Amino acid sequence: MEPPYRQIVSDVRRRIEAGELRPGDRIPSARAITREWGVAIATATKAHAALREEGLTVARPGVGTVVAGPSAARDRELTLARIVAAAIALADRDGLADLSMRRLAGDLGVATMSLYRHVPSRDELLLAMIDAAIGSVTLPPRPPKGWRVALELVARREWALFKKHPWLGPSMSLTRPQLAPNAMRLSEFVLAAFDGTGLTFAERMYVQVLLFSFVRGLASALEPEVEAQRESGLTVDQWMETQQQALTRIIRSDGFPHFSALAEEEFDLDLDRLFEFGLARLLDGIGSLPASGDVKPAR
Structure with missing residues (x-):
């Protein structure tokens, strides 16, 4: 439910769009709002500020707060x-x-x-x-033969999409999914990929949610990295260089022999490689589902 000040803003906007309030007309004062809506003066003042912020109203000296306009x-x-x-x-x-x-x-x-x-x-x-x-993701009308090929196709195109739009992954909810028809289209593709396997529709949906969770989870690192680079001016490689001395000092201290061995291999975390590594392991796991679903690795 909208907070009281947003309800006031919505009602004033409705009046403007209905022509009840025209450009140049005064809108109810803060005190008038307290009487009409039964709210505190602070709420009325917040509603006035929101109306100005949204460009619905302007302050006219000697007149008061009036409807903005006319539209260009x-x-x-x-x-x-x-x-x-x-x-x-x-x-x-x-x-x-x-x-x-x-x-x-x-x-x-x-x-x-x-x-x-x-x-x-x-x-x-x-x-x-x-x-x-x-909706910019293109898929064939029907899944290709073999569920593994179909899931790889969906996952790679989702990953490319999240990389193109770093804000997208974090904005999508897993437990309260937005009713976006194009997102449902991707899910439908995954469900259809298991036709003929004996997997129940509930099991198919769990696979779809698991696959999406993997890609989205990895994609959650994209937007913070873009923001960090925007604020610091440093790429992730440049930032790692600034941490190298401190990291080396910690690794060389007692108790980190495996990290020392890892450093000698010059390990470099690459999200694309992590995606491919994780996707292969995930699909291997799906391929080992019990025979009740009769899902076998499609290699």
């Missing part, structure tokens, strides 16, 4: 697809934390209020972004 012509040229594409580009460039309706409106060169005619909230915008991003 380019506002009327907006489409949901254009908004979503711009939001994805912003999140790719600056991270999901920097995505706000106001910032997005600035990138599009439109009034913030105009965005809400196409997408009612940031949460619904994020859902549209997830669905659009996953």
Whole structure:
């Protein structure tokens, strides 16, 4: 449920979009809001601030807070697809934390209020972004022969997608999955990959969730690394160089013989190699499922 101040903002936005409040009309004052909605003055003040932040209202000296407008012509040229594409580009460039309706409106060169005619909230915008991003993944109409080949195909394309959009993996919920049709399309592909194996649909779904969890879990390292590089100006290799002396000192101390041996092999953590290593081990495990599912390794 929305907090009280957001309910007030939603109601004022509805009045504006319905034409009950027109550009230049005064909106209820903070004291009027406390009377009409039965909230504290602090809540009313927060609602006023949110209305200004979203570009719905402006302060006019000697008049008060009024509805912003009129909308520029380019506002009327907006489409949901254009908004979503711009939001994805912003999140790719600056991270999901920097995505706000106001910032997005600035990138599009439109009034913030105009965005809400196409997408009612940031949460619904994020859902549209997830669905659009996953929609770029291409799959054949039917899974290829052999469940292992099909799962490798899905996993590698998911991994490439998460690398392209580092914000995507962390934004997707495992326990409360967003109802994104294109994400369901990927799941349907995995479920169909086991046709003829004898695996139950519940077992197939557990395999799908396990596969997605593996790829998404690895992808969770992508956005923090992009953010760290943006803030520090150092790549991961450059950062590791700054830690080399301290790491060597710790390894050479007593009690780390295996780390010493590892250092001599010049081990280098590479996420792509880790993905391939982990995917192979995961599929090997799925191939060893009990005979009740009759799933055998498809090599």
